[in-house]
Amino acid sequence: MNELYEQLLFEAKKACEKSYSPYSNFPVGACVLYESQNKYTGCNVENASYGLSLCAERNAISSAISDGENSKILAIAVYSPKQKKCLPCGACRQWIDEFALNNKETKIILEDDDSKPLVLSLEEVFPLGFKMTNNN
Numbered sequence: 001m002n003e004l005y006e007q008l009l010f011e012a013k014k015a016c017e018k019s020y021s022p023y024s025n026f027p028v029g030a031c032v033l034y035e036s037q038n039k040y041t042g043c044n045v046e047n048a049s050y051g052l053s054l055c056a057e058r059n060a061i062s063s064a065i066s067d068g069e070n071s072k073i074l075a076i077a078v079y080s081p082k083q084k085k086c087l088p089c090g091a092c093r094q095w096i097d098e099f100a101l102n103n104k105e106t107k108i109i110l111e112d113d114d115s116k117p118l119v120l121s122l123e124e125v126f127p128l129g130f131k132m133t134n135n136n
């Protein structure tokens with residue numbers, strides 16, 4: 001399992017190299033693994049109008065959805081060279097929760113201080129997310 005998580009972090013790092021973040025100078029990369037075994041990557045893309053910036057995790061998930069991915073998220077690795085243990089922001093946690101499709105085992109993979117994978121569960125970082133249960 002650790003080898004898989006290292007691979008996801010490696011791909012998040014590669015994606016991070018494509019980041020467009022001249023305003024924050026805070027590049028982020030993400031790699032999301034689905035139950036289908038498909039993987040998608042994304043980087044943050046900023047804009048002179050700061051609030052329009054897009055996060056790496058949501059870009060990775062958008063690529064997956066645009067590709068027709070419909071299985072559940074098993075894990076997502078997030079990486080920034082500027083910060084060890086770079087956690088997903090609240091908006092990205094809500095997005096990950098949406099596409100985890102009630103998978104309680106979904107993992108968030110970060111890089112720890114020794115450059116090893118730190119594995120958290122979505123459950124622990126986002127326990128009571130909003131879900132639309134009555135949309136009839």
Ligand code: THU
Pocket residue numbers: 021024026027028043044045046053054055056057087088089092
């Ligand atoms: N950022 C991400 O890409 N993911 C997160 O979960 C948190 C923040 C980006 C947004 C912005 O381009 C930069 O990091 C600084 O906030």
